[in-house]
Amino acid sequence: MAAVDYLERIPNNVNLRENRRLLRALEEWQPKFLDWWSEMGPLGFQAKEVYLRTAISVDAKGWAQFGYLRMPEYRWGIFLAEPEPGRAINFGDHQGQPAWQEVPGEHRGTLRRLIVTQGDTEPASVEQQRHLGRTCPSLYDLRNLFQVNVEEGRHLWAMVYLLDAYFGRDGREESEALLQRRSGDRDKPRILGAFNERTPDWLSFYMFTYFTDRDGKYQLAALAESGFDPLSRTCRFMLTEEAHHMFVGETGIGRIVQRTCELMREHKTDDIRQFGGIDLRTLQRYLNFHYSVSLDLFGSEISTNAANFYTMGLKGRFEETKKDDDHRLKDATYRVTALDGERVVTREEPALPTLNERLRDDYIADCARGVARWNEIIKRHGLGSELALPHRGFRRAIGSFADVRVSPDGRVISEAEWDARKDEWLPTENDKVFVQSLMRPVVERGKFANWIAPPARGINGQPIDFEYVRLA
Ligand SMILES: [Fe+2]
Numbered sequence: 001m002a003a004v005d006y007l008e009r010i011p012n013n014v015n016l017r018e019n020r021r022l023l024r025a026l027e028e029w030q031p032k033f034l035d036w037w038s039e040m041g042p043l044g045f046q047a048k049e050v051y052l053r054t055a056i057s058v059d060a061k062g063w064a065q066f067g068y069l070r071m072p073e074y075r076w077g078i079f080l081a082e083p084e085p086g087r088a089i090n091f092g093d094h095q096g097q098p099a100w101q102e103v104p105g106e107h108r109g110t111l112r113r114l115i116v117t118q119g120d121t122e123p124a125s126v127e128q129q130r131h132l133g134r135t136c137p138s139l140y141d142l143r144n145l146f147q148v149n150v151e152e153g154r155h156l157w158a159m160v161y162l163l164d165a166y167f168g169r170d171g172r173e174e175s176e177a178l179l180q181r182r183s184g185d186r187d188k189p190r191i192l193g194a195f196n197e198r199t200p201d202w203l204s205f206y207m208f209t210y211f212t213d214r215d216g217k218y219q220l221a222a223l224a225e226s227g228f229d230p231l232s233r234t235c236r237f238m239l240t241e242e243a244h245h246m247f248v249g250e251t252g253i254g255r256i257v258q259r260t261c262e263l264m265r266e267h268k269t270d271d272i273r274q275f276g277g278i279d280l281r282t283l284q285r286y287l288n289f290h291y292s293v294s295l296d297l298f299g300s301e302i303s304t305n306a307a308n309f310y311t312m313g314l315k316g317r318f319e320e321t322k323k324d325d326d327h328r329l330k331d332a333t334y335r336v337t338a339l340d341g342e343r344v345v346t347r348e349e350p351a352l353p354t355l356n357e358r359l360r361d362d363y364i365a366d367c368a369r370g371v372a373r374w375n376e377i378i379k380r381h382g383l384g385s386e387l388a389l390p391h392r393g394f395r396r397a398i399g400s401f402a403d404v405r406v407s408p409d410g411r412v413i414s415e416a417e418w419d420a421r422k423d424e425w426l427p428t429e430n431d432k433v434f435v436q437s438l439m440r441p442v443v444e445r446g447k448f449a450n451w452i453a454p455p456a457r458g459i460n461g462q463p464i465d466f467e468y469v470r471l472a
């Protein structure tokens with residue numbers, strides 16, 4: 001095989017050319033990444049040309065370039081947002097000190113764990129989504145799936161860059177381990193629960209990109225505040241790409257809602273399964289599932305780790321620098337939702353250990369905005385139903401609600417009531433079989449599966465019937 005010019009292959013703004021040690025580490029890692037990609041990346045389609053966006057710089061006006069390429073030839077690059085001259089640590093005990101350009105020795109282990117945990121989610125989602133190509137509802141959607149997949153691959157690169165560049169030998173070992181864990185594997189699972197769930201159909205995919213990628217947005221936003229400057233800059237640029245993933249989720253569900261409403265009106269019934277649409281009740285159950293799984297990703301309401309990450313200056317709040325307080329929070333309190341015996345109550349707690357809950361609150365408010373937009377679609381069709389976020393205590397596996405059963409409307413209920421009603425609230429076997437039955441590939445240009453409306457516009461100014469993936 002001809003020698004690969006890695007400097008050419010790895011677009012970057014980290015001066016890779018000058019850093020031979022790092023370049024060598026990445027050169028060693030890259031073939032292993034490609035092996036992982038061919039084993040666990042999108043099934044099929046690897047030899048097809050896909051109309052993809054590639055990050056080529058961090059210039060806000062022109063950071064990406066669009067063009068056809070085969071996924072294994074994607075140029076997974078390393079980009080950090082431009083440094084802010086004189087950036088300081090903006091919160092915690094080190095507040096006011098210059099941001100760290102190297103890993104502070106005393107926080108090394110903690111920082112590495114934060115980076116590995118974030119990094120692990122990136123390949124995990126690619127693994128979860130690897131079977132979806134075969135059942136795409138259109139070429140447009142197929143292209144969006146692959147765009148999300150290659151960018152999650154790039155996010156893995158971003159975290160591996162940090163590990164290789166700043167954590168020496170341990171970092172390189174962690175970089176290897178990121179390629180060895182497997183979503184859903186019994187012996188070597190991915191680190192976080194939601195990333196071991198299956199994404200077996202496109203409804204799940206849109207729910208995942210809406211709810212679970214949005215968790216990613218909030219985690220990245222909190223890490224973008226980090227006093228460790230390379231992590232901050234890396235995450236800031238990742239957020240640029242992440243926006244598209246959530247767009248895919250929000251518009252994907254919006255287009256399903258749209259199609260559902262059209263079928264409801266046309267046939268004057270809520271029960272549109274017989275006409276090949278996904279009824280609103282099923283959408284609500286999928287929403288309940290993905291939302292509750294994603295809420296768990298924020299961790300316990302009361303967490304010493306969260307307090308420590310903040311106090312050490314490693315992980316800030318969402319939009320930390322826009323907040324108008326002392327950014328130390330030693331004497332502050334925060335109102336959290338909690339259990340008082342069988343009752344759901346809110347109470348003031350010392351602020352530092354509640355930082356997970358605060359980030360979850362920001363996330364919930366963001367999730368609610370999309371739900372409101374989907375409800376607008378329903379309203380425009382003159383229909384009375386609504387989708388809703390279930391209560392934050394619903395179906396939780398982590399935190400204070402993990403030991404009780406909570407209904408979507410926020411009541412602590414008995415095990416008996418849960419058993420009697422859980423099929424109203426969560427996807428049933430029947431739902432899954434039904435949704436799966438709709439998953440027939442549509443690959444004709446400009447055509448869409450019957451259960452989803454076409455998008456309002458194409459990608460990068462291209463028409464909707466553009467040949468987003470060249471299958472011929
Ligand atoms: Fe990502």
Ligand SMILES: [Fe+2]
Nearest residue numbers: 213216242245
């Ligand atoms: Fe993402």
